[in-house]
Amino acid sequence: MLRPRATSEAARSARCPRAGRRWWLGATVLSLILGAGVGGCARIQQTPSAPIEAPRWRAGFEGGDLSEWTYLLNPRGLSVVDTPVASGRRAGRVEIQAGDLWPNGLNRVEVQHKPPLDTLAEGQRSCFAWRFLVPRALSPDRHQIGYWESYPSYRQIMSFEVRGQDILFVTRLPADRVQWRGLGVVTPGLWHQIAMCARWSVDPTRGAVDVWFDGRKVVAGGPARTLWDNPNLVQIGILRDVAAAPPEVMFLDDALEGASLEAAGISGSGGRLAP
Numbered sequence: 186m187l188r189p190r191a192t193s194e195a196a197r198s199a200r201c202p203r204a205g206r207r208w209w210l211g212a213t214v215l216s217l218i219l220g221a222g223v224g225g226c227a228r229i230q231q232t233p234s235a236p237i238e239a240p241r242w243r244a245g246f247e248g249g250d251l252s253e254w255t256y257l258l259n260p261r262g263l264s265v266v267d268t269p270v271a272s273g274r275r276a277g278r279v280e281i282q283a284g285d286l287w288p289n290g291l292n293r294v295e296v297q298h299k300p301p302l303d304t305l306a307e308g309q310r311s312c313f314a315w316r317f318l319v320p321r322a323l324s325p326d327r328h329q330i331g332y333w334e335s336y337p338s339y340r341q342i343m344s345f346e347v348r349g350q351d352i353l354f355v356t357r358l359p360a361d362r363v364q365w366r367g368l369g370v371v372t373p374g375l376w377h378q379i380a381m382c383a384r385w386s387v388d389p390t391r392g393a394v395d396v397w398f399d400g401r402k403v404v405a406g407g408p409a410r411t412l413w414d415n416p417n418l419v420q421i422g423i424l425r426d427v428a429a430a431p432p433e434v435m436f437l438d439d440a441l442e443g444a445s446l447e448a449a450g451i452s453g454s455g456g457r458l459a460p
Contacts, residue, residue, distance in 0.1 A: 245275070251296065259294045266278045270438055279294050279437060292426075296420065300417075312442065315441075321434070342356070362407075379398060387410060393407060
């Protein structure tokens with residue numbers, strides 16, 4: 186013998202775990218709109234998330250060499266390793282020694298990336314990010330671990346500077362300005378991420394920079410002149426003030442450049458800079 190189909194509110198509550206009279210009435214209206222049927226539970230339709238915008242350029246050392254970079258400064262101190270890595274299977278290793286001198290006397294070991302010229306033109310906006318790890322704290326002297334400069338005039342525009350476990354972000358134009366200090370945040374043995382977006386302009390009232398450190402926004406629309414007389418390039422690694430210091434090591438991984446930082450896990454980095 187067939188049992189009569191339950192139509193009571195209690196039965197409907199059994200079918201819809203969150204059902205109560207008020208909730209069920211609302212769900213019934215919603216189900217009519219969505220075509221779920223009067224007697225069924227409302228089906229909530231979720232909007233699919235937008236695809237992550239791919240970067241224009243990415244360097245993760247996965248090819249086992251340094252060919253992803255435009256130029257190598259003192260390649261003796263540059264290599265590719267299997268460990269430690271921030272993502273993928275490989276990372277870059279930077280080792281600086283007292284003898285790693287540039288013709289102008291600077292003690293440096295770095296990799297360089299030149300973005301497309303049109304992405305750095307007046308009024309344009311672009312983003313750059315990378316990850317780094319120091320197995321031991323760097324000395325208390327200044328180490329510039331990433332910076333933008335014009336070329337071929339080589340006027341520095343902005344820089345990330347590490348002293349021990351402290352890091353500063355400094356813009357150079359129209360004058361040196363410390364936009365952010367992170368005290369004690371460069372923890373040895375851990376991967377850290379630096380990410381930034383810049384609006385490029387020779388006008389310091391139009392140029393601006395946003396910066397994230399380990400996913401946290403630390404500079405919002407920092408004003409600066411972000412162009413000098415030519416397009417910019419970016420260099421990461423170690424440029425240190427004291428050449429006679431003992432050898433020091435840093436690892437690099439997952440560098441990218443593009444219109445946003447979505448691929449680096451920084452949400453909300455597309456579109457306009459913070460005012």
